[in-house]
Amino acid sequence: MRKLLLAVAVTAILALTITPMVSAAGKLVIYSPATKATTDLIVNMFNKKYPDITVEVINAGTGELATRIKAEKVRPGGDVLLTGGTETLDTMLDYIQPYKCANDADFAPEFKHPEYYYYAFSLPLQVFIINTKLVSEKDAPQTWKELAEPKWKGKIIMANPSASGSAYAQLNIMLQLYGWDMVKGMLANTSITSSSKLSYQNVANGEYAVGLTGEANVYNLKEEGYPVAAVYPKDGTALRYDTVSIIKNGPNLENAKKFIDFVTTKEVYTTVANAESRRMGRNDVAVKAGLLPTAQIKFMKYDEKYAADNKKAILEKFDDLFANK
Numbered sequence: 001m002r003k004l005l006l007a008v009a010v011t012a013i014l015a016l017t018i019t020p021m022v023s024a025a026g027k028l029v030i031y032s033p034a035t036k037a038t039t040d041l042i043v044n045m046f047n048k049k050y051p052d053i054t055v056e057v058i059n060a061g062t063g064e065l066a067t068r069i070k071a072e073k074v075r076p077g078g079d080v081l082l083t084g085g086t087e088t089l090d091t092m093l094d095y096i097q098p099y100k101c102a103n104d105a106d107f108a109p110e111f112k113h114p115e116y117y118y119y120a121f122s123l124p125l126q127v128f129i130i131n132t133k134l135v136s137e138k139d140a141p142q143t144w145k146e147l148a149e150p151k152w153k154g155k156i157i158m159a160n161p162s163a164s165g166s167a168y169a170q171l172n173i174m175l176q177l178y179g180w181d182m183v184k185g186m187l188a189n190t191s192i193t194s195s196s197k198l199s200y201q202n203v204a205n206g207e208y209a210v211g212l213t214g215e216a217n218v219y220n221l222k223e224e225g226y227p228v229a230a231v232y233p234k235d236g237t238a239l240r241y242d243t244v245s246i247i248k249n250g251p252n253l254e255n256a257k258k259f260i261d262f263v264t265t266k267e268v269y270t271t272v273a274n275a276e277s278r279r280m281g282r283n284d285v286a287v288k289a290g291l292l293p294t295a296q297i298k299f300m301k302y303d304e305k306y307a308a309d310n311k312k313a314i315l316e317k318f319d320d321l322f323a324n325k
Contacts, residue, residue, distance in 0.1 A: 025052040025053060026052075026053055026054070026252055026254075026255050027053065027054045027055075027056065027251070027252050027255065028053050028054070028055045028056070028079050028080065028252050028255040028256065028259055029055075029056045029057075029058065029077060029078045029079045029080070029250070029251070029252065030043070030055065030056070030057045030058070030078070030079065030080045030081075030082050030259070031058050031060070031065045031068070031069065031078040031080065031081050031082070031247070032057060032058070032059055032065075032081070032082040032083055033059070033060065033061050033062045033065060033083055033084065033164070033165060033196070034059070034082055034083040035059075035197070035217075035276075036057075036059060037220075037275075037276065038083075038272065038276050038278075039057045039059065039082065040057075041271070041272065041275055041276065042082070042263060042268065042272065043055045043057060045262075045268060045271065046259060046262055046263070049262060050255075050258060050262075053255055053258075058078065061159070061163040061164045061165070061194075061195070061196055062083075062084050062085055062088050062163075062164060062165030062166075062168075063088070063160075063161075063162050063163045063164060063165065063168070064163055065078075065081065065084065066084070066088050066091075066092055069081070069092065069095050069247055070092065070095060073095060073249075076247050076248070076249050076250045076251065077251070078247045078250055079246065079247055079250035079251065079252045079253070079255065079256040079259070080244065080245070080246055080247065080250075080256050080259055080260070081096075081243070081244070081245050081246075081247055082121065082244055082263070083121050083122070083242040083243065083244070084118075084165060084242060084243055084245070085124075085165035085166070085168070085169060085240065085241075085242050085243070086118070086240060086241060086242070086243060086304055086308070087165065087168055087169060087172070087240075087304055087307040087308045087311065088165050088168070088308075088311075089113075089117065089118050089243050089245060090304070090305070090308035091308050091309075091311055093117050094248070095247065095248050096117045096118065096245050096246065096247065096248055097245075097246040097247065097248040097249070097250070097253070097256075098113075098115055098116040098117050099116055099245075099246050099256075099257060099260060100116045101116075101119060101257075101260045101261050101264050102261040102264075103119075103261065103264040103265055103266075104116070104119075106264075106266065106282055106284065107119055107120065107264075107281065107282060108283055111241060111281045111282070111283075117245060118243035118244060118245035119243060119244050119245075119260070119264055119281065120241040120242075120243060120280075120281025120282075121241065121242050121243055121244045121263075121280070121281055122216075122241065122242055122272070122273075122278040122279060122280050122281055123239065123240070123241050123278075123279040123280070123281065124166060124169075124214035124215070124216065124240070124241070124242055124278075125214065125215045125232075125237050125238075125239075125279065125297065126166060126169055126170050126173060126212065126213070126214060126215075126237050126238060127212075127213065127214070127215045127218060127230045127231060127232050127233070127237065128140065128141060128210055128211070128212060128230070128231040128233065129199075129200050129203045129204075129210070129211045129212075129213050129217065129218045129221075129228055129229075129230060129231075130203065130209060130210050130211075130228065130229055130230075130231055131203050131204065131206055131208070131209055131210075131227055131228060132227045132228065132229050133206065133227045134155075134206065134208075134209040135155075135209045135210065137229050137231065140209075140210065140229075140231050141210060141231065142231065142233065142234050143233050143234050143235040144173060144174050144177055144178065144182075144186075144233050144235055145177070145178055145182060145235060147174075147185075147186045147189065147190070147210075148182050148183075148184075148185025148186045148188075148189065149185075149189075150188075150189070152189045152209075152210065153188065153189045154189065154191075155189065155208060155209040155210055156186070156189050156190040156191070156208060156209070156210045156211070156212070157190065157191045157192075157193060157198065157199050157202050157203065157207075157208040157210070157211045157212075158170065158190050158191070158192055158193070158199055158211070158212045159192070159193055159194070159195065159196040159198070159199045159212075160192050160193065160194050161314075161315060161318055162315050162318075162319065163194055163195075163196070164195075164196035164199075165242070166196055166212075166213065166214055167196060167199070167212065168307070168311070168314075168315075169238060169240060169307070170212045171183065171314065171318060172238075172302070172303075172306075172307040172314070173236075173237065173238050173300065173302065174186065175314070176300070176301075176302065176303060176306070177235055177236070177300060180317065180321070183318070183321065184321055184325075187321055187322060187325045188325055191208070192322060196213070199211045199212060199213050200213040200217040200218065200221065200228075201221075203228060204221045204226040204227075204228050215230050215232075215277070215279075215291070215292075216276055216277040216278045218230040219277035219288075219290065219291065220276065220277050223277075230292075232292060232297055232298070233298075234298060235298070235300065236298045236299050236300030237297065237298070237299060237300065238299065238300060238302035238304075239299045239302065240302060240304060241281050244260055244263055244264065245260075246260060264282075266282060266284055266285060269281070269282050269285045270285050270286075273285050273286070273287070273288050274288050277290075277291060279291070279294070
């Protein structure tokens with residue numbers, strides 16, 4: 001059903017907004033921690049408008065891609081970073097090319113960098129994914145704090161915050177709400193995986209009862225028929241966003257600008273919102289029917305600047321606790 005909806009959404013948006021084709025050529029390399037479904041959807045739309053631009057996508061975790069971008073500083077291999085979280089982007093602005101995109105006026109000030117280093121793509125709200133065959137929504141953990149309770153030992157999975165931007169956000173939510181003692185308790189119960197995909201796929205497959213992930217992953221799996229549900233923590237989740245940006249000194253700057261101008265349109269964001277269950281970074285794009293209304297979600301006071309400024313120290317502390325759990 002979800003694949004049919006995605007196909008219908010893509011067909012409609014291409015017919016209405018992405019034509020006619022525009023003359024351009026060359027190559028574009030996209031680094032992205034987004035799912036392959038998301039990047040394939042966007043690239044297919046982009047190539048309908050720019051059929052002569054060859055697009056290569058490299059999918060990996062935000063942390064891995066940030067490390068790669070820094071290592072390639074002398075000779076960058078990528079042109080665009082699609083969906084990196086602000087906690088990571090704000091630590092690597094020296095590697096990002098500012099660009100005021102064609103749709104700049106359509107973004108509220110809180111959804112773009114004031115000096116145009118990046119624009120909001122989507123709002124990946126962090127939730128608990130549960131396998132409803134293993135735990136009911138009523139009996140599932142309802143707060144971040146509950147993840148540290150002994151009864152959840154061996155039943156939780158989370159991605160490594162060093163490799164995953166989403167996991168780093170999850171870690172900071174717990175830290176800012178409860179501190180390191182709670183995180184230590186959570187770690188005692190939790191399996192840490194190097195892949196953020198496994199943190200939701202292994203719950204869907206029944207290997208774990210609870211996982212930490214973005215809400216879109218839960219709804220997409222549910223549409224595919226998996227026995228999963230999203231639990232929105234009653235002690236709050238973070239209202240934060242992932243981004244689109246241009247990698248500084250990338251090999252295909254003009255094509256990178258074309259991509260940023262394209263991907264930030266209302267039409268593309270609307271298609272992604274409906275096909276991929278994402279809340280988007282433009283206020284004129286509606287939330288997909290079936291998602292919990294934003295007004296019903298509790299948000300905690302999340303300090304993104306603290307998370308960005310202290311990332312190295314936080315990850316070192318986490319690694320130490322993980323190694324000694």
